[in-house]
Amino acid sequence: MSRRVVVTGMGVVAPNGIGISAFLNAIQNGISGIKFMPLYEELKFSCHVAGKPDFVLEDLKNKNYISEVTFHGLKGTNIGYGLMAALDAWADAGLAYDTDVPRWETGCIFGNSVSDTEAMKNVITRVDNKEAKKLGSRVVEQAMNSGVTSYVSGRLGLGNKVITNSAACATGTQAILMGYETIKDGYAKRMLVGSSEYVDTYVFGSFDSMRVLSRKFNDQPEKASRPMSITAGGFVPGSGAAALILEDLEFALARGAKIYAEVLGGSTNSGGQRTGGSMTAANPVGVVRCIEEAMANSRISGQDVDLISGHLTATNADMQEIQNWCKALNRSGDDFPLMNSPKSMIGHCLSAAGSIESVASILQIVHGFVHPNINFDDPNPEISNYISLNCLPVSVVNKEINIVAKANFGFGDVNSCLIFSKFNPNDTTRNFN
């Protein structure tokens, strides 16, 4: 028996806004969260700009997210982002934090890339200085990859499956998909899903060395992230987190939950690092297959898609991605759906990208708009070979959006695609029983 799955809560810590209302305002108005980072210039990186949330770790204690005892010794920024997004989503779903007994019906699938390199640096320095004894009890929990899920599930008493996933830039969409499948297949009634990423100087430096980051707009940070533009010269790393509360439809209705949208389905696969795919490049066949499978699982066709929220990082992979979407949806030219990339405003938030961009997708369904592609004043002329430029709005479009296809593609040639829909309680074609 298959269950319908709906989104009942959202939380976001994004470079251009913390909290759903701030983030909604930012994406409606094309507000960039990309800033100049003096330290990156000092460190002789090529890219001196980044998307970093205006985040204060102490808020976790001062605004009662966690107790002062839990906060004492908490250093991991990645954990901070994830905790805030997750707990905001939980509260947004109308649920209370405290519980004396485990919530057996609720689990958590939350991903990240590295746990926290800055926290690991502390370990390395102490150990190398023969001061391992001074590390204390709070280091392992913050250095381990499952740090975020451990803090989140501990705070909320989550008793169903608790999994930390990692699939590079596909992590966030993959976490949501796995949570959806858990509920659809009847293993849980509710799943807290999402992802977080803290691009500290060490992670940033490693990408910088690959020469894949934006470097020509260091003096104009807000213009530095330019997906699909002829001057797109690499991506801008972003940090942050987002979380969704997914619930079994009947379970959500029974408690009178507010419903943002429905997850119709999705797919995650790999191109096998063959036929054009590699560690760092997506095999187009794998991407097309992933999108096609996501639509098939969701029982929709390419014609049903109103909006594509692309991966579109502002590298030379953008042109291939557009062709992949054309092929998967069997739509091109003027027939292509509207498409945008939140990365023009927030940069590429790596593991957090999929969850933050999913929140953006759902907000566009809920509020009936398509957010602008900013910095798209000089489109790559190659785009016109595949789709009409009219499909890529540069200012906000107010329009009813029923179905969004959201995809992300990551290192290791991994792909994830989700299909979100406006929730229609009368749509019996979705009752798969």
Added chain:
Amino acid sequence: MTRQEILIELKKVLSPYTLDKETLANIDESTDLIKDLKINSANLVDIIIDAETKYNIEIDYDAADKMINVGGCIDVIEEKTNQQT
């Protein structure tokens, strides 16, 4: 330092690790760190590290085993600080 002086200072060391500030304010030598102050057992090692820093002493594994209640903590701190002078 008298035992009472150590106890007053010890309250400051324990404070970040307990939410029960009322019990903390009224501790005596018999107060158990885990049972009475509800301190997470993993945090005992942090309390030891904080005490080492505060008193500039080294607390070995055997001594640490005695630090399960306030009296035990005072015993260890008193002994180690006396060794220094």
